Amino acid sequence: MLKIQEVKTLVETGKAKKIQAIVQEALDAGCPAQEILNAMIDSMGVVGDKFSAGEIFVPEMLIAAKSMAKGVEILKPVMSGDTSSSLGTCIIGTVAGDLHDIGKNLVSMMIESAGFDLVDLGVDVPAQRFVDAVNENKNVVLVACSGLLTTTMPALKEAVQTIKAALPEMKVIVGGAPVTPDYAAEIGADGYAPDAGSAGVKAKELVN
């Protein structure tokens, strides 16, 4: 489908202004909303891979994410109620004492486009707040914690351990510049990803 190809290009090149009209045209032409969404998810995957490979940088990633969000706005009313395709809910937040959220927001976007429903708790999130959020929301299958400062690595550990103590079965993924795979394992997280592109892939892997 030509329109779908166009939607993909608009996501990859981050044309947020144009995308809504084209998504609408695709719907009008009879493309199923799910198919359009899948196409956008694929595109974000491409964007994520390029980001991981260092071919594109934060600005490109941000405008792609923005463009996808604009497109999803058009699809939402058409698709509402259709939760069949969701992989479950993911709770995400930056740990206590840490105010960095750019990386976390990109990770959110990739996890969302991997097929999760997302609840974003924002920054400076105390450990217990993650647990509360799991209990307050439906069908939570994954908690993602971000930490960007060496000084908040203890808070990351506390978050993971508090979640694991209260909800032993819950899957937890962690990330952020100072986090290493070894550290993630040491503090008891189930998964780690170095960047937003691989975070989406890893999140899926963890719940499957």
Next chain:
Amino acid sequence: MVDIKKIQAERTKLFDDVNDSIIPKRVPVNIFLGIEPTAQYAGIDLAEAQWNPGMLEDAGDKICQTVFSDSIPFMPYMRSPALYTPLKAQSFVMGSNGFMQHPEVMGMEADEYDYLIEKPYDCLIEKVIPRHYKAVNSQEPFNTMLSFAKGLLGKNDSLMAGAGIMMKLVAKYGYRQMGLNGGGAEAPFDFIADQLRGFTGISMDIRRCPEKLQDACEAVYPIVKKMGTPLIVDDYSSVMYPLHMPTFMREKDFAKYWWPSFLKLCEDHASAGIRTSVFCEDNWMRYLDYLQDLPSNTQLTFEYGDPKIIKEKLGNKHIISGLYPISYLKNKSKQECIDLAKEYIDILAPGGKYIFALDKVPLVLDDFNMENLCAVTETVRDYGVYSNPGEQVGTVFKKEDYQAQSCRSIDSKYYQSFEQRQLENPKASGTELQKLQQLEEQLFAFVANLLM
């Protein structure tokens, strides 16, 4: 008796030699800890010390006794609550544990670019500062007036206290001589990113309105230039810039939007004899060729990167510093730390133009192991000795090699130039007007400092 004055002269000469493209006696060591790890090391309450820098004197002294460095190893530079509290700062807020937190504040909306470009200083004062400082509020002129004055007085007070401690310690231990010949500022693009648009905002702007961003860099240029200009210009004056955004950008965008105004700024200062010092945050390996174009003997402090390639490409023209990973000091054995220090010296010291420093400033005591840090700096002192001191090496910095650049003047109703004041006060003498102009400059520096 040890002759402290002689030690101080020797240490100062190590740095001067490096700046003069001369092989020093040994590799100079430039290590410093801020007030957080210092307070922790001395076991004093950080929140209390934030308010009362005097408490830090003994703590700083303890660091001086513990860690070897040729420049003073304790920097009481701080984001003083005496400044930020009365002004109700939004972007610097003290946490309960005494750490100054730095939340992101968007100082300027995307649709305000035109105003910034037209009247940059007015825009900073009217739009940006009130968003960063809630006590500056046009609805509350009288409170604003008083809060501003409190902030100014509070800042000067804590600055004096900090400087007093430093001067004492520098004299007591004979550290490298310090003066008022250093300045600090941001690259025009980074200034807009950090203070006005935020990291996300600017990242979108690069794609959405790059031409405006380019014009905005030109508009803030005279402001950041003045911000950086040291109070005293002598043979070793320099301006220090932490470089933020480049590694988050595509090279094409960097080359077009970030680099030109910064290069121009450095050459502009260089033409007045002011040197450049940069902290290349993150990994700059893909930008080394650009750094090559900066004025000779720019001090390049790197966070990450390959020391060999950096030295090969840049070591003849520039001064290399940084790179020693602080994570090593935390995770490795003492011997491993020492071995790495020797390895770095073997790579970076030959041909001079090398100052030993860590890849980043430790935020807290837990970022490193003090014993390892001490072992490393002592190793540099003892191992980094040259066999050919006094030899001339590489390119030399000469202000005649650079040309002053034309740029806009700071044309604002909030800033009075010497000429304007002269017109308004025909009876005032030249010296009086000069004095008043100095006060105007101090006020400008204070305003600029609110946005750093």
